[in-house]
Amino acid sequence: MTFLEKWLYIIRNCSFDNSYKAAWAKAITEIAVEYDFHEPIGSTIKIGLEDIAKKVIRYYFEQTIFFDLKQSPNPNKPPKIVSLVKELITEYQKATQCAQPVKWFRSNIELICETQYEKTVKQVKTALKADVSYRFLTVEGKTVDDIYNYERNADFLSIATNNMKELKGNSLIVFDAINYRWSQMLENFNHSPRICKKVKIIDEDKVRRKPLTKFFQLIAAENPDHICFHCGNKIIDETPAIDHVIPWSYLYSDDLWNLVYSHQTCNSSKSNVIPSETTIQRLEERNSKLLAMLMNQGQSNKHVSELEMAINNGLVRKFWISCQG
Structure with a gap:
C-alpha cells in the first residue's frame, strides 16, 4: 500500500473507544497543509507534539463549546483531553463573563487565558504521548509500518517529507475520511441530530x-x-x-x-x-x-x-x- 492508502486505512479502521485518533490524524494532516516545504527528497520532517496538542485543543473546544458533543461511550468518565478542554472553556467564560459560543480563532483565548491555555497545552501533550502517539499506528492488534517514527515519551515524531507532501496534496480526501469516521464515532455516543455537520461546526440554522x-x-x-x-x-x-x-x-x-x-x-x-x-x-x-x-x-x-x-x-x-x- 502507498502511504496515503495506509493513512486512510488507519482512519477508517481505528477503534471506537474515543475520538483521540481522529483528532490526532486531523491535526497532523492540517500541519501538512500548512507546511512550507524546503526539504530535499528523502528527508524527514519533525512534528512537535505541542503543535499537535494545540490543534487537538481547538477541535475539542469548538465541538464542546457549540454542541457539547460526547467523545467516548462513558458519560461519567470523559476522555482526559476533553475534561482539560472543558476546564479551559470554563476559565475562558469566567474571564469574558460570557457563555456565548465562539469559534476558536475569534476567541483570542491564548491571550485572555494565557496561563491556563499554556497549562492545558502541556497537559494535552502529555495525554497524547501516553494514549495516542504510538497507539495510532495499531489497527486490530497489528502495527501499520512506514507511517511515522516515534520513540516513546519523545516530544517529536518524524515523518518522511514525501509522505507529508502526499498528505497535503490529498488533504480534502483525508479530511473527508476523518470527518466521516469521527461522525460515525460520535453517533454512538450522542443522540443529537446532524452530527456530521457539527463535527465540521456547520449548522446553518443556528x-x-x-x-x-x-x-x-x-x-x-x-x-x-x-x-x-x-x-x-x-x-x-x-x-x-x-x-x-x-x-x-x-x-x-x-x-x-x-x-x-x-x-x-x-x-x-x-x-x-x-x-x-x-x-x-x-x-x-x-x-x-x-x-x-x-x-x-x-x-x-x-x-x-x-x-x-x-x-x-x-x-x-x-x-x-x-x-x-
Missing part, C-alpha cells in the same frame, strides 16, 4: 443572516469600478452582490476581510465551495490594498480594525485551512 449593505462603501475604497472578484469583469447594469469568499456557512460571520464585490450570477454559481489557494492569495492581496486605502482616507472603525487584525494574524489562511477540515 445563526441568522444580516444585511451586508454597511460594507458596500468600505469595499468600494479598493474597488470603485465594481470589478467582480471572481470573473474579473466589470459589474454593469446591476447592483454588485457582496460575497463571502470563504462561504458564510463555514464561518457564521460577516467580516470585511472576507467580503468582495461579485456578479449576482458569479455569487450564485460558486455556492458553498471552498475556494482554491490561488483565490485565498488574491483575497490576502486585496485585503492589504484595502487596508492601506482605508487608512489613507482616515477611516477608523470596528471593521477597519478587524481587517487590520485579520491581516496581522493571517486569519484568511487560518480559516481557509480550518474549513477544509
Whole structure:
C-alpha cells in the first residue's frame, strides 16, 4: 500500500473507544497543509507534539463549546483531553463573563487565558504521548509500518517529507475520511441530530443572516469600478452582490476581510465551495490594498480594525485551512 492508502486505512479502521485518533490524524494532516516545504527528497520532517496538542485543543473546544458533543461511550468518565478542554472553556467564560459560543480563532483565548491555555497545552501533550502517539499506528492488534517514527515519551515524531507532501496534496480526501469516521464515532455516543455537520461546526440554522449593505462603501475604497472578484469583469447594469469568499456557512460571520464585490450570477454559481489557494492569495492581496486605502482616507472603525487584525494574524489562511477540515 502507498502511504496515503495506509493513512486512510488507519482512519477508517481505528477503534471506537474515543475520538483521540481522529483528532490526532486531523491535526497532523492540517500541519501538512500548512507546511512550507524546503526539504530535499528523502528527508524527514519533525512534528512537535505541542503543535499537535494545540490543534487537538481547538477541535475539542469548538465541538464542546457549540454542541457539547460526547467523545467516548462513558458519560461519567470523559476522555482526559476533553475534561482539560472543558476546564479551559470554563476559565475562558469566567474571564469574558460570557457563555456565548465562539469559534476558536475569534476567541483570542491564548491571550485572555494565557496561563491556563499554556497549562492545558502541556497537559494535552502529555495525554497524547501516553494514549495516542504510538497507539495510532495499531489497527486490530497489528502495527501499520512506514507511517511515522516515534520513540516513546519523545516530544517529536518524524515523518518522511514525501509522505507529508502526499498528505497535503490529498488533504480534502483525508479530511473527508476523518470527518466521516469521527461522525460515525460520535453517533454512538450522542443522540443529537446532524452530527456530521457539527463535527465540521456547520449548522446553518443556528445563526441568522444580516444585511451586508454597511460594507458596500468600505469595499468600494479598493474597488470603485465594481470589478467582480471572481470573473474579473466589470459589474454593469446591476447592483454588485457582496460575497463571502470563504462561504458564510463555514464561518457564521460577516467580516470585511472576507467580503468582495461579485456578479449576482458569479455569487450564485460558486455556492458553498471552498475556494482554491490561488483565490485565498488574491483575497490576502486585496485585503492589504484595502487596508492601506482605508487608512489613507482616515477611516477608523470596528471593521477597519478587524481587517487590520485579520491581516496581522493571517486569519484568511487560518480559516481557509480550518474549513477544509
